[in-house]
Amino acid sequence: GQxxxxxxxxMFIQEGEDVSMNCTSSSIFNTWLWYKQEPGEGPxxxxxxxxxxxxTSNGRLTAQFGITRKDSFLNISASxxxxxxxxxxxxxxxxxxxxxxxxxxxxxxxxx
Amino acid sequence: DTAVSQTPKYLVTQMGNDKSIKCxxxxxxxxxxxxxxxxxxxLKIMFSYNNKELIINETVPNRFSPxxxxxxxxxxxxxxxxxxxxxxxxxxxxxxxxxxxxxxxQGTRLTVV
Numbered sequence: 001g002q003x004x005x006x007x008x009x010x011m012f013i014q015e016g017e018d019v020s021m022n023c024t025s026s027s028i029f030n031t032w033l034w035y036k037q038e039p040g041e042g043p044x045x046x047x048x049x050x051x052x053x054x055x056t057s058n059g060r061l062t063a064q065f066g067i068t069r070k071d072s073f074l075n076i077s078a079s080x081x082x083x084x085x086x087x088x089x090x091x092x093x094x095x096x097x098x099x100x101x102x103x104x105x106x107x108x109x110x111x112x
Numbered sequence: 113d114t115a116v117s118q119t120p121k122y123l124v125t126q127m128g129n130d131k132s133i134k135c136x137x138x139x140x141x142x143x144x145x146x147x148x149x150x151x152x153x154x155l156k157i158m159f160s161y162n163n164k165e166l167i168i169n170e171t172v173p174n175r176f177s178p179x180x181x182x183x184x185x186x187x188x189x190x191x192x193x194x195x196x197x198x199x200x201x202x203x204x205x206x207x208x209x210x211x212x213x214x215x216x217x218q219g220t221r222l223t224v225v
Contacts, residue, residue, distance in 0.1 A: 107153075
């Protein structure tokens with residue numbers, strides 16, 4: 001089945017720094033989604049992307065749908081302590097009943 | 113006004129027992145899912161229902177049986193629980209056909225002892 005690659009598994013940054021995460025796929029995707037999960041909670045949708053090349057922002061977060069349709073990145077600017085959590089990319093390939101596949105997630109730590 | 117709610121939040125039970133997890137969404141979505149998150153935080157889809165009809169059934173032991181009485185509810189029943197079933201189970205829903213923007217519940221942490 002489809003696989004999404006997210007790496008590294010963990011990232012450690014200083015408060016105020018920008019951080020970029022990317023996600024790659026072996027297949028072409030029609031949809032890219034980015035989620036954040038905090039301890040004890042379910043994943044929360046941050047940004048949804050539907051067109052190749054699309055660049056979308058949500059506050060300090062910006063995500064892009066790669067033009068090859070096989071990758072996406074998420075950028076967090078001016079990080080703050082509450083940005084800590086697990087960031088998942090998810091994608092849906094072509095096909096009517098294709099399923100949403102998740103990457104393994106990146107655990108982000110922000111040092112004050 | 114919780115969008116996707118699942119109960120219980122925590123479930124501790126002995127091996128061999130049968131248990132159910134309930135899920136309800138008030139978003140008016142047509143599609144609902146069950147995901148399993150293991151100890152390494154990997155999210156894997158188990159089932160998907162669209163308008164009460166099963167459309168995705170991953171390789172899941174048949175001890176797991178989803179039931180959708182209506183499109184706002186998707187329950188998960190697990191028979192003969194095993195230690196390896198311990199995980200966090202998430203219910204989710206989406207408006208679009210399977211794979212659209214999915215909105216998740218808070219999860220049910222199942223511990224089998």
